[in-house]
Amino acid sequence: MEIPRMLDGRLKFRHLLLVEALSGQGSVVGAAAALHVTQPVVTRSLQDLERILGVTLYERGPRGIQPTEFGDAFTQYARSALAQMNQASRHLQEIADATRGHVVIGTHLAGSNLLLPRAIAQLKQDRPALRIVVREATPEALLEDLVAGKIDFIIGRLATVPPEGTIQQTLHAETIRVIARSGHPLAARTQIPLDELIAYPWVLPGVETALRTELEEFFHRNDCSLPPNRVETTAFLTIRQLLVETDMVAALPELIGASDPRLTALPISLDLVGARVGITLAAGRRLSPASEAMMQSLVTVADSVHPRQAQSG
Missing domain, CATH: 3.40.190.290 (D-Maltodextrin-Binding Protein; domain 2)
Incomplete structure (x- = not known):
């Protein structure tokens, strides 16, 4: 995976939310419900993200999805980034009041x-x-x-x-x-x-x-x-x-x-x-x-x- 792939503007905040939902729910159906979108939207977004990263993030099976080694690693960074953004938002609000x-x-x-x-x-x-x-x-x-x-x-x-x-x-x-x-x-x-x-x-x-x-x-x-x-x-x-x-x-x-x-x-x-x-x-x-x-x-x-x-x- 080349670093510029993640920094060329194609990787979006919604991709991080998608990975967090997929890993947390363990299925496309669960992720779609958590994100309040349809299952086809989740599937297309995941395909888009995997093309950007150039790796397979999840293995599909009859009982849902399982993160690959790449999926586990990227999920950790996605969750960390989301947590930092949440903290930043709250910090700014508290500085204001x-x-x-x-x-x-x-x-x-x-x-x-x-x-x-x-x-x-x-x-x-x-x-x-x-x-x-x-x-x-x-x-x-x-x-x-x-x-x-x-x-x-x-x-x-x-x-x-x-x-x-x-x-x-x-x-x-x-x-x-x-x-x-x-x-x-x-x-x-x-x-x-x-x-x-x-x-x-x-x-x-x-x-x-x-x-x-x-x-x-x-x-x-x-x-x-x-x-x-x-x-x-x-x-x-x-x-x-x-x-x-x-x-x-x-x-x-x-x-x-x-x-x-x-x-x-x-x-x-x-x-x-x-x-x-x-x-x-x-x-x-x-x-x-x-x-x-x-x-x-x-x-x-x-x-x-x-x-x-x-x-x-």
């Missing part, structure tokens, strides 16, 4: 219970016109949205190694405890054997989470199987209500139990199970003023809850 702007935050369980709400409340006191959008999803889904520029950053449990194309900033370390309702039959105990605890119904995080992996390793180290009676979810409101209304137990960040008087931490140690909570950013992407203000609020609140723990990771 510094009191407004908006920030989109992705979160999963570890960041959503106390830290994020306090940081939002603090920031809204100074910038009431700022629009803040919070999206909750699995870590994998949030990373996809981060790369695509659909969210500005992620607040939650940090991976041991930052995912490719991202950087991390640690806000605080958080202990994982077994949490139950305050009136739970085990709440008044001073010591609880693990086999007795496993006999109760559990709420476990999904298999796609790092915490689930650590819990499985914990049970394995203690020669125990996973609790057979269990619910699997990372939806915080669902978890909290199940704990409050039943005798279920769950392994959760310690602050969740401390911030709700209806919940309590049970006296059992989950050795080696812990978490770093922080911010995950797209590497090399400039943040808007609103996003920078939100990050600073998170750092300030984290330092007030866990002094001197905020640091780059």
